Amino acid sequence: EDQVTQSPEALRLQEGESSSLNCSYTVSGLRGLFWYRQDPGKGPEFLFTLYSAGEEKEKERLKATLTKKESFLHITAPKPEDSATYLCAVEGNFNKFYFGSGTKLNVKP
Amino acid sequence: DTGVSQNPRHKITKRGQNVTFRCDPISEHNRLYWYRQTLGQGPEFLTYFQNEAQLEKSRLLSDRFSAERPKGSFSTLEIQRTEQGDSAMYLCASSPGNGGGQPQHFGDGTRLSIL
Numbered sequence: 001e002d003q004v005t006q007s008p009e010a011l012r013l014q015e016g017e018s019s020s021l022n023c024s025y026t027v028s029g030l031r032g033l034f035w036y037r038q039d040p041g042k043g044p045e046f047l048f049t050l051y052s053a054g055e056e057k058e059k060e061r062l063k064a065t066l067t068k069k070e071s072f073l074h075i076t077a078p079k080p081e082d083s084a085t086y087l088c089a090v091e092g093n094f095n096k097f098y099f100g101s102g103t104k105l106n107v108k109p
Numbered sequence: 110d111t112g113v114s115q116n117p118r119h120k121i122t123k124r125g126q127n128v129t130f131r132c133d134p135i136s137e138h139n140r141l142y143w144y145r146q147t148l149g150q151g152p153e154f155l156t157y158f159q160n161e162a163q164l165e166k167s168r169l170l171s172d173r174f175s176a177e178r179p180k181g182s183f184s185t186l187e188i189q190r191t192e193q194g195d196s197a198m199y200l201c202a203s204s205p206g207n208g209g210g211q212p213q214h215f216g217d218g219t220r221l222s223i224l
Contacts, residue, residue: 004151031209043113043200043215044152051210087151091209094165095140099151 002027004090006100013107016077021103023088024070031091033071035064038085038102047086078107111135113216115201121222122191129187130219132201139206141184142213143176145169146198158184159206188221196223 004025013019025033032051036044048057050066057064061082063074073086085102092098114133122128134141139160144152155174156166160181173191178184188195198220202213 006151032211034212036215041217041220043115043202043217046212046214049210049212089151089213095157095159095209096165097142097154097213099144099153101149101151 002090002092002096002098004088004098004100006086006088006103008103009101010104011106013075013078013105015079015107015109018074018076018078020075021073021086021105022070023073023100025088025090025098026069027090027092027098029093031093031095033066034089034091034097035062035071035073036087036089038087044087075105078105080107080109083107113201113203113214115199115216115219117219118217119220119222121224123224124191124193126191127187127189128191128221129185130199130201130221132184132186132216134183134201134203135214136182137205138203138214139181140204140211140213141178142202142204143184143186144200144202146200146218152200155186191221191223193223196221 143155158178
């Protein structure tokens with residue numbers, strides 16, 4: 001069964017405390033892995049696309065990496081404005097997207 | 110690029126009523142997706158269009174749900190005879206549609222509340 005699993009469900013960090021979010025997947029015909037940020041009451045906002053194992057993408061304090069079965073979103077020295085839910089999605093066969101349940105990140109000042 | 114627009118933002122209705130939501134995708138995006146999202150969960154796929162053709166529907170989409178994209182531009186999602194379990198955020202996303210691996214761009218959704 002095609003599935004995307006994210007962990008942890010929730011993460012509380014102090015400002016400046018680096019950590020990583022995990023996304024593991026079992027999806028046939030991987031065409032891309034996507035990371036999104038979602039703020040309360042808003043739609044998901046696109047962050048990164050990764051296509052193949054070994055690939056890395058960076059944006060400000062965020063860095064996404066991809067292996068054959070999982071992806072990590074590394075957050076370096078987070079700030080309170082990084083607080084949000086981070087969603088991972090995988091595109092499989094027939095252009096169908098599978099989303100994880102997200103990791104809710106709370107960064108305390 | 111004006112982004113994906115969804116209307117209305119909020120809809121409150123009584124059980125048993127019909128509701129219709131509209132999505133205007135980013136212009137020239139060929140693919141349009143509908144998702145449902147409940148609290149604490151990720152978006153759940155409902156259906157998607159390539160231009161005006163509806164290419165796939167989720168098994169979760171009962172016969173009370175119907176979606177159209179008549180001219181390959183905006184899309185509507187209708188729910189007939191609404192039930193309590195239909196309360197959720199309904200999200201629309203679009204992508205260029207040039208092969209696979211293209212990110213989706215989301216609207217801010219329509220929040221449906223069934224009384």
